[in-house]
Amino acid sequence: KQWYQRRVAITAGIDRANTLFKNMTDTKALRGRSTEANCAACLYIACNQEGATRTFKEICAVCTVSKKQIGKSFKLILRALNTSVEIIKTGDFMSRFCSNLELEHKAQNIATHVARQAVDLDIVAGKVPVTVAAAAIYFTCLAMDVDKSAKEIGDVAGVAETTIKQTFRAMFPSRDKLFPPDFVPKVNLDNISGAK
Numbered sequence: 001k002q003w004y005q006r007r008v009a010i011t012a013g014i015d016r017a018n019t020l021f022k023n024m025t026d027t028k029a030l031r032g033r034s035t036e037a038n039c040a041a042c043l044y045i046a047c048n049q050e051g052a053t054r055t056f057k058e059i060c061a062v063c064t065v066s067k068k069q070i071g072k073s074f075k076l077i078l079r080a081l082n083t084s085v086e087i088i089k090t091g092d093f094m095s096r097f098c099s100n101l102e103l104e105h106k107a108q109n110i111a112t113h114v115a116r117q118a119v120d121l122d123i124v125a126g127k128v129p130v131t132v133a134a135a136a137i138y139f140t141c142l143a144m145d146v147d148k149s150a151k152e153i154g155d156v157a158g159v160a161e162t163t164i165k166q167t168f169r170a171m172f173p174s175r176d177k178l179f180p181p182d183f184v185p186k187v188n189l190d191n192i193s194g195a196k
Helices: 002-027 035-049 056-060 067-081 091-100 105-120 129-143 150-157 161-178
Strands: none
Touching (some): 002 035, 002 067, 035 056, 035 067, 056 067, 091 105, 091 129, 105 129, 129 161, 150 161
16 A cells, blocks of 8 residues: 555656646746756655655755756746745655664654654754754664664765764753653663764
8 A cells, every 4th residue: 555655646746747847848937957957856846745755865866966956946946836845844754764774663653753852842953854854763763772873874864974963962962852751762861872
């Protein structure tokens, strides 16, 4: 069932991206810009509107244009078509990242809670959702004594190991407020060093 839903979302995303690109070429708003950057920006918008959220880095991985070029086209498309993209949240990535890391569902739920609390308590102000999600997964793995390093998580999330650890260190002082009330860590949270 999940495979089918993912397949339908991808097909719908591609269809929406094609329609968006056609509308953009009709308006001639992106004249003079790289066609590939415009296509990539349309794909980014379509994926997010269809609920198959992707990062600019993930879109860059399947094309030959830079994140900066895609970002410029993205802004022009939003302006030209007077459309919007929902604000990306940490939860948009959590399921995919945890699945790729082969973490159990309980770890995903806890990491989602940690990320949401960190955002709600304004602990991670200025950090992008992907970074917050990766740091929440890292913190959860440490608390549950799951053997996943910041590097492994960073490779899956597309976030630098140092960025994950830096965000984790920002979260650490509020550790008592981040985890669900019924969560019993497998290690003493006060003794977590984050040195993995």
